[in-house]
Amino acid sequence: MSKNQINPTPESLSDNGLSRRSFLKLSAYLGAGAFIATQPLNAIAAAVVETHVGEITKWHNCWAHCHSSCLLKIVTENGQIKRIETDDQGNDEFGQHQVRACLRGRSLHKRTFSPDRLKYPMKRVGPRGEGKFKRISWDEALNEVHTQMSRIIERYGNDAIFSRVGYGKPNGPYHYVSRFLNLIGGYLPAAGNYSSHQIDTASTYTYGDKGYTMGSAPTEMAHSDLIVYFGNNPANTRMSGGSDTYHYQVSKAKSSARTIIIDPQYTDTACGREDEWLAIRPGTDALLVEALAWVLITENFVDEAFLKRHCYGYDAEPAMPEKGLQALDASLGYKAYILGHGADGIAKTPQYAAPICGIPTEQIYQLARALGQAKAPYIAQGWGPQRHAAGEQTARAIFMLPILLGQLGLPGTNNGGSDFLFHKTDIAKMPEGTNPVKAKVPCFKWSEAVTRGKEMTALTDGIVGAPRLTTDVKCVFMYQGNWLLNQHSDCNATAKMLKDESLLEFIFVMDNHMTASAKFADILLPDITWLENSRVVAFSTHVTKTEHVIDPMYECRHPYDVFADLAERFGVKAAFTEGRSWDDWQAHLYELSRKKHPEFPTFAELSEKGTVRLPFDPNAERYVFKQFRQDPETHPLATESGKIQIYSHKLAKFAQTWTLPEGDVISALPQYTPTWESYADTQTRAVYPLQLIGFKSKGRPHSTFANVPWLKEVIEDALMMNPVDAQKRQLAQGQIVHIYNDRGTIQVPVRITPRIMPGVVALAEGAWYQPNEQGVDVGGCINTITRLRPTALAKANPQGTNLVEVRAV
Ligand code: SF4
Known part of the structure; x- marks a missing residue:
């Protein structure tokens, strides 16, 4: 093994370097509302340096969904990760400022070595959703995927395969997923997304x-x-x-x-x-x-x-x-x-x-x-x-x-x-090819496409690219993501649908951890994490060529190699790889990118330096x-x-021609529209008087990092409630409460604070759904009680519109 290849075990890891204590201090600073990373610097060192005797430091990035691509310095000693530092180079003047990581990036090793890492290919053995699996070989797993998908394509067509990548934790450029699916005849993709539809x-x-x-x-x-x-x-x-x-x-x-x-x-x-x-x-x-x-x-x-x-x-x-x-x-x-x-x-x-x-x-x-x-x-x-x-x-x-x-x-x-x-300076993407399936289903309606796909049309359900769906969805193919359950709505109803094997006949999942969604897989494959992967990332201020810091753990494999092996089983490997390895693709795509961005260094120079600053003029015009x-x-x-x-x-015409559920409004002008479970819904408010909204926690982008203990410790998952509302319910600070409506119950502590207006309560989204024997979600996932009813026009997720009540446990 070279000195740059490190193969740690979770047991051997320590909390050296950025100690838990200093992490807590940093977190307290954040909790007080302070902005992180306000001190500056500049200029970048070599890709791999020996900083102290025996310590090796390599540049890496955080690839989380906020897209900031913050620089990380991964410090190892004797083959073990000692600590994660961040950008401390240069003079840090704005425009040449350091791209310093937040708490999430700095706790990346805790995500990497989490006890719930998926270690081996697995096949479900118990009822779907119970989380019971047996270990199988890679060959057995990929053969089973090939058999099941071939059967579904033969019987229902490629339209019966729904796939989307969860954007929360993409393991590098993931276009190989749709490239693979397009080569085997296509798939039903989503129109829009959960973020900004x-x-x-x-x-x-x-x-x-x-x-x-x-x-x-x-x-x-x-x-x-x-x-x-x-x-x-x-x-x-x-x-x-x-x-x-x-x-x-x-x-x-x-x-x-x-x-x-x-x-x-x-x-x-x-x-x-x-x-x-x-x-x-x-x-x-x-x-x-x-x-x-x-x-x-x-x-x-x-x-x-x-x-x-x-x-x-x-x-x-x-x-x-x-x-x-x-x-x-x-x-x-x-x-x-x-x-x-x-x-x-x-x-x-x-x-x-x-x-x-x-x-x-x-x-x-x-x-x-x-x-x-x-x-x-x-x-x-x-x-x-x-x-x-x-x-x-x-x-x-x-x-x-x-x-x-x-x-x-x-x-x-x-x-x-x-x-x-997004400040991204795009690296050329791996070509995805053409999807022979022309229809798209609104992202939030994929689960309806499972239960009533054949009924869904452009006029009733916002199907895009075709007048209607021709089949129900029978297979979900999920590479990285937690949208199958956790980030969808009405988790209890969604879980019930997923358990029904007469509806979805095959669920493929490849991921890093045993998430709430991964538990519902039929075949569950272990993916490498960011620190086990190599990738070129370009941001407005820097371009980085990361090398894997540790070798792939357990039997985890690079997804590109896994999809190449699957492509081989479908007889399309040559078309999938074009004779290139993952590293070959990176070099190839980078050279294509350099034609558009002549400011980029050569691939050899980038590989040697690890990361290179790009010119960023803070005074440039950036208005639309x-x-x-x-x-x-x-x-x-x-x-x-x-x-x-x-x-x-166009919208005036939609209002006349679309079939809308009662109460849904499409209007030609932008206009305030009172809706179900809004403040205007006095009937529901009589039973559930509080408006519940979700928000983004400092501890995680969506559900990624939700299993990191350091972050859980410093950023509490509690229901924010105004003192006026707490007093009405005789709740005390920190008391465990149930937040509930007709869809379910969540159990979390209450944080009584004037930082939320009376009549409104707020809970950070992204915690992992974890129902106990009574069906109470003790994981604190807000989507346990959000409503699975799409919006009128985009048919998108309305996860901030909820009426609830709160009581002491
Ligand atoms: S999660 Fe934090 S460290 Fe990671 S990219 Fe986003 S801001 Fe940077």
Whole structure:
């Protein structure tokens, strides 16, 4: 074994280096709402260095779903991982700043050596879902996968295989999964995802492309005088030295922009850095926007010239001439709707909105006037507000604020989308080939495709790419992910469906750990983890070639080799590999990437150095819609009108032609839509009076890292509840409670805090579902009680819309 190849055992690991004590100290700093990684540096050393006598340090990355690709230095001694450090190179000036890892990246070895690692290929022996498996050989496992999938393809067709990769923990570029499936005849893919399906849909109908979900970069805040965040908490979601929180912090310090946070929770992003926190009832952001719009219109803050030239549907603006679209009848437009001259006849005044939103009338006026008077307002939304029962409407509504003000396409502004660009400098992807199956099922409706796939059509269920599904789904092929159960909704009902072998006939899972989803596999294969893998990663500030730090543990194998072996059984190995090993593909794809990015070093140089900084100019313009703003006729949008689409004829048509469940609304204009289990659902609220929302914990991106004891210890999984609500229920701090509704019961401690508004409770998502003998989820998975009812337009997950009650155990 070379000195760079290390083969530890879990038993031999110690908590040396970043000790538990210093980890706790660091965590306490975070818990107080402090931003991590605010100290800077620069320039990078060799890929492998001997730092102290006997210690070897290698560069690696954290590949977690926040996409920050933070740099890690893995320190080993005598073949054992001693500790994980992070970027400490260079002068750390912004633009050359260190990409320092957060707590999650720094506890990566704890995830790698977790006792629940999958060690061997396994076959289910007990009833599905009980988690009983027997060890089998790789040959037996892959033969069984081949047999089962061939049988299903023969009997039902490739459309009966549903597959998606869980984005939470991809083990490098995973395009080999769909490449393999496409080569064997295809599969039913998902349309959209669990993260941003509603806002992506809203962006498409408003701006013509889902790419505008992500707006101007946070560096633009350096040129702003007012930052308004709707439900956005990067201090939890993207909290490292390379992430947007750091960019936000530095940029805000430059401009001293006034900051207003609109959120039911007083988040760490606020935490002393905000000028104002407006606590809003979940699901009512769209109504707040309407009241703001009423003030902006009636007090002449709207930019009529911008609306006339760049927008369609505010009043009676014409479309771009080549679009052949008549100007809208003004009575159907947004202005008429807000002023009460539209079909509902209701003026959307602050007085009308305040009792529903929970924000006092005067504060709504003040916010509207602040927006109207701002020179460069930066208005952004996180993805929490759109993950509700009418989330598409909420996202479209928030887009309306910069549109009304004419404040987009200018320095310091944003389009109302999210405040981050992923900062990725893409490495070329392995070609996936063409999927012969043309239909796609909305991501959140994959489980319905199991129970009633043959009934699902474009008009009733939002099937994309084909008029209908031709078969029920009979096989789930899941490489890495916890969406099979944990990240889906109504876990109890979903588990019941998964257990029924007359529905799903075969479940394939390849993963790192025995997750809640992995327990339902028929064949369960052990994947290598990030520290056992090699990969090239490019980020806006650096490009890294990681080598595996430890050899694959137990019988874990690289997924590329596993899919190549499966491809061989299907007779398509040559087409799958094109004669390349995984390392060959990396070098090949990197060379393709260098053609697009000449700033990249050669592959040999990168391999030698491990990581190389890329030029990152913090003063570069990073705001969206510059060209469209300057010359919309030459740079039209890909919308129906070529302009910003406020009124959508397509959506008006959907409203007439789609079959919608009772209570679901699709509207041509962005408008507040009261829904089931919202504050407006007084009937359900009479039984379950509290609105439950989920949020992203500092301890895990989704369910990844949820099994790391260090993180569990420092970041508690507790229900946040306002003292007013706790007093009503006579609950004490830290008391164990049951959160429940008709769908199930979760058991967690309660954290009584004024950081959540009365009437609302909050629980971090991503904890692993773990029902006890009474059926109570003692794992604390919020999806045990979220509702499996898709949204009206995108057919997406509304996991923030829930009504519950809480009682002491
Ligand atoms: S989880 Fe933390 S360390 Fe990992 S990429 Fe995200 S911010 Fe960086």
